[in-house]
Amino acid sequence: MRVTRFPARAEGLADRVAGFIAHLRMNGWVLGPAETAATLSAMAAVDATEPGQVRMALRALLAADADSWKQFEPLFDAYWFNTGAIRHSEAKAHVRTQSARPLIWQKHLNDHKGPDGGAEESAAPETPDTRGDDDSAEGTEGRLIATQTQALTRRDLRELMDDETLRAAEQAAVRLARAIRDRRSRRQRQATKGPRLDLRRTLRASVARGGEPLDLFRKRRPERPVRIVALADVSGSMTIYARPFLAFVRGLVGADARAEAFLFHTRLLRVTPALRDTDTLRAAGRLSLMAEGFGGGTDIGGSLAKLYDGYGRQFDRRTVVVILSDGYCTGTPGALAEALQKIHRRAGRIVWLNPLARWRDHAPVAAAMKAAAPHLDAHLPANTIEALAALEAEFAKL
Amino acid sequence: MTPHLDLQSQLALTGYVADESVAMALHLSGALGRPLLLEGPAGVGKTEIAKALAQVMNARLIRLQCYEGLDASHAIYEWNYQRQLLAIRAEGAREDALFSEKYLLRRPLLEAISQPEPPVLLIDEIDRADEEFEAYLLEILSDFQITIPELGTIKAQSRPRVILTANGTRDLSDALRRRCLYSYVDYPDRAAELAILKARHPGLEPKLAKQIVAVVQALRAEDLEKKPGVAEMLDWAAALAGLGINDLGTDRAAVQATLVCILKTAADRDAAPPEMVERLIGKVA
Numbered sequence: 001m002r003v004t005r006f007p008a009r010a011e012g013l014a015d016r017v018a019g020f021i022a023h024l025r026m027n028g029w030v031l032g033p034a035e036t037a038a039t040l041s042a043m044a045a046v047d048a049t050e051p052g053q054v055r056m057a058l059r060a061l062l063a064a065d066a067d068s069w070k071q072f073e074p075l076f077d078a079y080w081f082n083t084g085a086i087r088h089s090e091a092k093a094h095v096r097t098q099s100a101r102p103l104i105w106q107k108h109l110n111d112h113k114g115p116d117g118g119a120e121e122s123a124a125p126e127t128p129d130t131r132g133d134d135d136s137a138e139g140t141e142g143r144l145i146a147t148q149t150q151a152l153t154r155r156d157l158r159e160l161m162d163d164e165t166l167r168a169a170e171q172a173a174v175r176l177a178r179a180i181r182d183r184r185s186r187r188q189r190q191a192t193k194g195p196r197l198d199l200r201r202t203l204r205a206s207v208a209r210g211g212e213p214l215d216l217f218r219k220r221r222p223e224r225p226v227r228i229v230a231l232a233d234v235s236g237s238m239t240i241y242a243r244p245f246l247a248f249v250r251g252l253v254g255a256d257a258r259a260e261a262f263l264f265h266t267r268l269l270r271v272t273p274a275l276r277d278t279d280t281l282r283a284a285g286r287l288s289l290m291a292e293g294f295g296g297g298t299d300i301g302g303s304l305a306k307l308y309d310g311y312g313r314q315f316d317r318r319t320v321v322v323i324l325s326d327g328y329c330t331g332t333p334g335a336l337a338e339a340l341q342k343i344h345r346r347a348g349r350i351v352w353l354n355p356l357a358r359w360r361d362h363a364p365v366a367a368a369m370k371a372a373a374p375h376l377d378a379h380l381p382a383n384t385i386e387a388l389a390a391l392e393a394e395f396a397k398l
Numbered sequence: 399m400t401p402h403l404d405l406q407s408q409l410a411l412t413g414y415v416a417d418e419s420v421a422m423a424l425h426l427s428g429a430l431g432r433p434l435l436l437e438g439p440a441g442v443g444k445t446e447i448a449k450a451l452a453q454v455m456n457a458r459l460i461r462l463q464c465y466e467g468l469d470a471s472h473a474i475y476e477w478n479y480q481r482q483l484l485a486i487r488a489e490g491a492r493e494d495a496l497f498s499e500k501y502l503l504r505r506p507l508l509e510a511i512s513q514p515e516p517p518v519l520l521i522d523e524i525d526r527a528d529e530e531f532e533a534y535l536l537e538i539l540s541d542f543q544i545t546i547p548e549l550g551t552i553k554a555q556s557r558p559r560v561i562l563t564a565n566g567t568r569d570l571s572d573a574l575r576r577r578c579l580y581s582y583v584d585y586p587d588r589a590a591e592l593a594i595l596k597a598r599h600p601g602l603e604p605k606l607a608k609q610i611v612a613v614v615q616a617l618r619a620e621d622l623e624k625k626p627g628v629a630e631m632l633d634w635a636a637a638l639a640g641l642g643i644n645d646l647g648t649d650r651a652a653v654q655a656t657l658v659c660i661l662k663t664a665a666d667r668d669a670a671p672p673e674m675v676e677r678l679i680g681k682v683a
Contacts, residue, residue, distance in 0.1 A: 030572065030576075035576075038430065038432075041430060042426055042429075042430060045401075045425070045426060045429035045430065046400070046401075046402070046422070046425075046426070047400055050400070053400065053402065053422065056402075056418065056419045056422035056423070057422055057426050059419065060419065060422060060423035060426055060427075060434075060579045060580060060581050061426065061430075061579055061580075063580045063582075064572070064575040064576065064580055065437070065575065065580070066437055066438075066566075066582050069580065069581075069582040070582075192530075208479035208480060208483075209479060210483050210486075309621070313623070
């Protein structure tokens with residue numbers, strides 16, 4: 001049976017409880033002295049010699065949301081049962097990469113050798129192992145570890161991030177994001193602090209006051225912010241555009257707290273948190289971890305389908321999906337069209353920024369673009385920084 | 399018998415099968431006099447907890463359903479202007495008579511703190527109300543008193559047991575979370591769900607009950623827009639029982655027709671086509 005061992009220096013229960021609160025605080029919980037006192041009174045309200053009861057009681061008391069509710073168990077065990085490290089999942093992932101490295105290397109070398117590898121991967125039934133790696137691509141914390149093994153062979157995004165000219169792309173994006181985001185409705189709605197009086201409502205309320213307009217109601221034009229979802233293609237054919245496009249996406253995301261950013265090649269990676277990171281060095285580091293697969297093949301249809309499955313529910317009529325890609329795709333045009341159609345049903349607008357659109361003989365080259373065209377609201381050229389900056393006028397029309 | 403298990407079995411008597419940790423949270427909220435915030439997916443019985451608790455305590459349940467634009471005049475109190483006007487016109491009422499309890503409309507929050515016996519105050523879907531309302535609520539929840547300028551401060555005669563529920567429509571403020579005990583209510587596991595079904599539909603064939611729970615649990619694992627909650631499961635069970643179906647395996651067509659009880663969007667109907675449901679039923683039948 002597991003027993004709590006008190007260190008010799010601890011003076012009693014209160015001391016240990018204070019230590020537990022400090023332990024939680026160290027793990028990022030926001031707890032004040034009031035919580036320590038409440039913890040002690042909670043322990044008086046239950047049978048404090050029963051670990052199960054204390055666990056449930058303290059969890060109800062100290063957890064503040066669904067995340068901390070789930071974190072509590074291991075943290076509790078770590079402190080009261082001296083189990084030490086709490087990062088079970090990460091530790092496991094680490095051991096796996098260490099012991100089975102040759103095998104895993106083998107797999108990834110096969111998987112990502114060339115453009116064909118990606119198509120094969122999406123077609124073949126997934127083994128549990130590749131599934132795990134797929135998850136790692138989602139970009140949530142702790143799951144990045146799986147990509148660490150692959151990052152060595154991949155391009156370091158640090159080179160892609162620090163360039164002077166990139167600032168121009170980013171600024172163009174910020175202006176663009178503002179142009180489409182700041183929309184105000186023409187209608188007026190009631191608001192507590194509006195610039196104008198809502199006469200209709202004020203008069204109606206005055207009836208209850210015997211005809212005296214005592215309650216003044218105000219109204220304003222509500223903001224209808226447009227949400228941007230940006231997807232940048234970082235496959236082999238887009239390599240030369242990857243730097244400015246990444247800066248561009250960063251600008252789009254940085255300008256608005258609700259925007260989301262994704263990179264895709266043979267799979268889709270959510271990079272919003274990494275691009276929002278104010279510490280540029282850390283952001284570059286985080287992106288490098290995700291950069292595995294850069295410069296390989298593209299599966300636009302598959303990536304868009306994944307976007308729809310994972311995030312489609314968040315789209316609404318005020319969402320603008322911006323896709324930055326040349327349209328060269330190893331997937332079938334049919335799959336691309338289907339994915340775009342699905343997204344279009346939920347999102348307000350789909351804009352495709354294509355670095356090749358200016359080329360005269362572009363249309364026949366990419367069959368995928370032909371299939372995609374009916375589902376796009378705009379297909380705009382984006383081969384130079386100037387072209388990106390010039391998009392502002394086009395976006396304002398959307 | 400420990401107090402929280404005691405509470406759990408009392409809740410079970412009212413027909414509510416509570417998780418042990420929920421029972422503990424309820425017990426603590428009573429012992430410490432703190433509000434309890436319940437979060438979790440829709441349809442897991444968050445609102446039912448308050449109803450069951452009111453029944454156990456034999457107390458009045460006062461419910462405040464939150465919505466966007468909910469303001470103090472709908473949640474706390476309002477003057478009955480029409481009656482005041484009538485009183486002026488008809489009786490020539492004096493001013494101090496106009497602002498008396500007689501013309502005060504008590505809304506749920508004021509109602510809750512002016513009860514002689516402690517009631518259960520359920521503030522449902524708090525995340526739908528605006529942030530300003532949350533600030534009002536904080537004041538009331540910490541002091542249990544309401545100030546009406548014309549009347550003065552009304553102190554709580556008894557402390558209501560406050561239960562808040564949230565669905566995650568918007569993030570709640572840290573201040574509110576800090577004042578509340580917290581419990582995350584998830585979908586019940588197979589055994590618990592079976593117990594709920596037994597408590598609510600005692601007459602159901604044990605075999606059918608097992609099948610229903612197994613299918614619903616399997617459906618929750620699928621990628622659905624609206625996962626069927628406990629309420630939907632109970633509806634479905636009632637529908638099946640009403641049709642006189644004793645085994646999901648026998649009358650497939652009727653079973654398919656009753657799926658409207660648990661699959662509630664067109665997308666989910668597509669995501670769980672008849673063949674898939676057949677397969678699920680085949681597995682459990």
